[in-house]
Amino acid sequence: MSTTPLAEPIAAPAPHERDTIAAAEVLVTSPDRNFVTLRITTGDGLVGLGDATLNGRELAVASYLRDHVVPLLVGRDAQRIEDTWQFLYRSAYWRRGPVTMAAIAAVDTALWDVKARRAGMPLYQLLGGASRGGLLAYGHASGRDVPELLDSVRRHLDEGFRAIRVQTSVPGVRTVYGVASQPTSTGGRYDYEPAQRALVPVEEDWDTRAYLRHVPGVFETVRNEFGPALPLLHDGHHRMRPIEAARLGKALEPYDLFWLEDCTPAENQEALRLVRQHTTTPLAIGEVFNTAWDYQTLLREQLIDYVRGSVTHTGGVTALRKIADQAAVYQIRTGFHGPTDISPVGMAAALHLGLALHNFGIQELMPHSPRTLEVFRTSSTFTGGYLHPGDEPGLGVTYDDEAAAAHPYEPAYLPYARLHDGTVHDW
Ligand code: CS2
Numbered sequence: 282m283s284t285t286p287l288a289e290p291i292a293a294p295a296p297h298e299r300d301t302i303a304a305a306e307v308l309v310t311s312p313d314r315n316f317v318t319l320r321i322t323t324g325d326g327l328v329g330l331g332d333a334t335l336n337g338r339e340l341a342v343a344s345y346l347r348d349h350v351v352p353l354l355v356g357r358d359a360q361r362i363e364d365t366w367q368f369l370y371r372s373a374y375w376r377r378g379p380v381t382m383a384a385i386a387a388v389d390t391a392l393w394d395v396k397a398r399r400a401g402m403p404l405y406q407l408l409g410g411a412s413r414g415g416l417l418a419y420g421h422a423s424g425r426d427v428p429e430l431l432d433s434v435r436r437h438l439d440e441g442f443r444a445i446r447v448q449t450s451v452p453g454v455r456t457v458y459g460v461a462s463q464p465t466s467t468g469g470r471y472d473y474e475p476a477q478r479a480l481v482p483v484e485e486d487w488d489t490r491a492y493l494r495h496v497p498g499v500f501e502t503v504r505n506e507f508g509p510a511l512p513l514l515h516d517g518h519h520r521m522r523p524i525e526a527a528r529l530g531k532a533l534e535p536y537d538l539f540w541l542e543d544c545t546p547a548e549n550q551e552a553l554r555l556v557r558q559h560t561t562t563p564l565a566i567g568e569v570f571n572t573a574w575d576y577q578t579l580l581r582e583q584l585i586d587y588v589r590g591s592v593t594h595t596g597g598v599t600a601l602r603k604i605a606d607q608a609a610v611y612q613i614r615t616g617f618h619g620p621t622d623i624s625p626v627g628m629a630a631a632l633h634l635g636l637a638l639h640n641f642g643i644q645e646l647m648p649h650s651p652r653t654l655e656v657f658r659t660s661s662t663f664t665g666g667y668l669h670p671g672d673e674p675g676l677g678v679t680y681d682d683e684a685a686a687a688h689p690y691e692p693a694y695l696p697y698a699r700l701h702d703g704t705v706h707d708w
Pocket residue numbers: 336475516518568618619620622645695
């Protein structure tokens with residue numbers, strides 16, 4: 282009897298000296314809000330940046346990186362992005378979750394930045410090249426009453442936005458997600474920054490029935506004022522039960538929304554079957570998701586129209602690209618999360634990926650403050666309603682240590698909500 286020779290184990294070649302990860306630093310700064318950044322430096326001094334910001338839980342990710350990931354990175358091959366992703370995901374044994382996946386995202390993004398700088402190309406070129414000239418972006422209009430809201434929409438159109446998210450106050454509810462507390466007339470911006478620099482989460486109130494009574498009328502007014510063509514979006518921010526979400530979707534059909542976002546908490550993916558049976562309003566979900574498995578039923582059963590994940594909270598460019606590719610099988614498009622709690626590094630990564638993907642849909646844009654942009658200098662542009670990541674090698678973002686040092690970490694929590702009888706509700 283002859284024996285078949287078995288393959289000997291084969292190791293990947295040792296990294297070239299210049300590609301070895303020489304240092305990995307975790308940088309925490311608070312230029313108007315907290316950001317956590319990973320900076321990787323290679324043997325020959327190339328630098329890559331990754332965003333690890335998790336709003337309200339920033340230091341958990343900083344510790345995860347500093348205490349458990351950085352010691353594993355030094356000496357590894359910076360070129361092996363997929364292998365590093367799989368190593369960090371699988372060797373932890375305890376998989377998934379926002380902290381773990383934000384940490385992996387930062388490593389992954391920093392390594393893509395390094396690889397693209399090494400290649401001398403903007404990252405989108407490595408991802409397949411541009412599929413379009415620019416990324417349609419939507420801005421955040423809001424108002425404490427209808428005149429203020431219409432004003433806010435106008436201001437966004439003046440700033441160049443060609444798609445607008447509409448959030449409104451609700452009579453009988455004191456504070457509503459997405460509504461800026463200061464009007465422009467007093468110098469305030471409508472861009473909503475919900476995290477409060479407070480030692481405990483601020484309490485807000487909520488009443489779903491009052492909300493459902495009010496919102497369709499507001500959309501009727503906005504549609505009448507701005508005509509049929511302007512893409513209008515709305516964020517339900519996880520507040521409704523499935524049957525309530527179904528009702529709102531149906532009530533908004535005459536106003537032709539681009540999407541209704543987070544109409545119900547989606548941990549229970551099957552709930553979306555009920556919503557879908559009742560409405561043709563397009564649905565967007567996923568900003569709080571962190572892996573492909575969170576989307577499994579939603580994609581396979583075509584229960585949503587837009588994937589809302591971000592590079593920062595979904596395990597990096599590597600993982601989000603796979604989710605987008607899975608979505609493409611079902612003609613589902615992307616609408617990546619882009620609030621200011623994603624740093625300019627995380628945003629740049631989203632822009633490079635969005636430019637390259639065929640099934641890009643729209644990009645959320647909440648402009649960062651001038652102070653934030655002094656720390657993170659970025660090559661991205663916003664013109665004529667479109668974002669573009671620029672053509673510098675890598676992500677096109679540099680980190681200014683001196684500017685960052687002036688803004689130490691400050692504890693900040695997101696608010697939470699209670700119903701009028703005192704019950705804690707989804708915020
Ligand atoms: C939001 C976010 O942008 C959005 O759609 O839902 O503003 C969200 O509230 C924040 O990212 C929370 O940190």
